[in-house]
Amino acid sequence: MEKNILSGQSFLGKLTDEEIEKRRDSAEYHFREFLYALGYDVHNDPNMKETPRRVTKMYMKELFSGTYQPCPKITTFPNSGNYSGIVFEGGIKIISGCSHHFMPIIGYVYIGYIAGDTIIGLSKLNRICQWVASRPSLQEEMTTKIHEELEKILQNNKGVAVYIKASHLCVQARGVKDYDTSMITSKLSGVFLDKEDTAKEEFLQMVNSFKK
Known part of the structure; x- marks a missing residue:
């Protein structure tokens, strides 16, 4: 079973590349479904086709990257x-x-x-x-x-x-x-x-x- 944390908590813990990829794929899939549920033809719109991937990357690697990384080493x-x-x-x-x-x-x-x-x-x-x-x-x-x-x-x-x-x-x-x-x-x-x-x-x- 996947481990999840509450918002604002420290970080998710050390994840393998496989675990990170699994979460990324799942998030991308569900965000695509979310946009589709809102009424957007995300499968055919050339401006939105890659949006689920871009948004997932933005959250995991930038805005919410601290969820997946321990506190940096402090000198x-x-x-x-x-x-x-x-x-x-x-x-x-x-x-x-x-x-x-x-x-x-x-x-x-x-x-x-x-x-x-x-x-x-x-x-x-x-x-x-x-x-x-x-x-x-x-x-x-x-x-x-x-x-x-x-x-x-x-x-x-x-x-x-x-x-x-x-x-x-x-x-x-x-x-x-x-x-x-x-x-x-x-x-x-x-x-x-x-x-x-x-x-x-x-x-x-x-x-x-x-x-x-």
């Missing part, structure tokens, strides 16, 4: 300089898909952390965000998952902050069709939750100075 380094300030990276572009309507979510991630024993190679923050985003999910789930991955990697950290601002096409292109709204989510831990500490305020100042 960490010792915090040999005992840096105690906030490490911040902002404007990390993500493109995901809402698990309610399969419409795009497009936005930016802002990350801050105060290192303990280790620091992360800067580009690895981008890789974590992009991997988490590459599956059907909710923005709330993405925010939590990115935070969880950073907590696992940053040994003995003093705090991690994740802030996401994104536009949802399920709001902009359907339903209320409100083109100017964005959704903001955040998750904080450690000193970023300490009301006696200035870390949260400093982080939000960095976000606001960088925000796209």
Whole structure:
């Protein structure tokens, strides 16, 4: 029996080439039937004949590729300089898909952390965000998952902050069709939750100075 997971979960697990091909063929077949059920002559329309294959490839290799791949290998380094300030990276572009309507979510991630024993190679923050985003999910789930991955990697950290601002096409292109709204989510831990500490305020100042 094929293994399936809930949307927003980690990844499907290591699949053989044969298993991937089987899923791809099945998805392509059922998407063709879906289009046919909607009323399109997908078998004879020259513009749509290959659409099931293209859409399946797009989901499995691009938009939802994180479903089929483990988290990328993350390089960490010792915090040999005992840096105690906030490490911040902002404007990390993500493109995901809402698990309610399969419409795009497009936005930016802002990350801050105060290192303990280790620091992360800067580009690895981008890789974590992009991997988490590459599956059907909710923005709330993405925010939590990115935070969880950073907590696992940053040994003995003093705090991690994740802030996401994104536009949802399920709001902009359907339903209320409100083109100017964005959704903001955040998750904080450690000193970023300490009301006696200035870390949260400093982080939000960095976000606001960088925000796209």
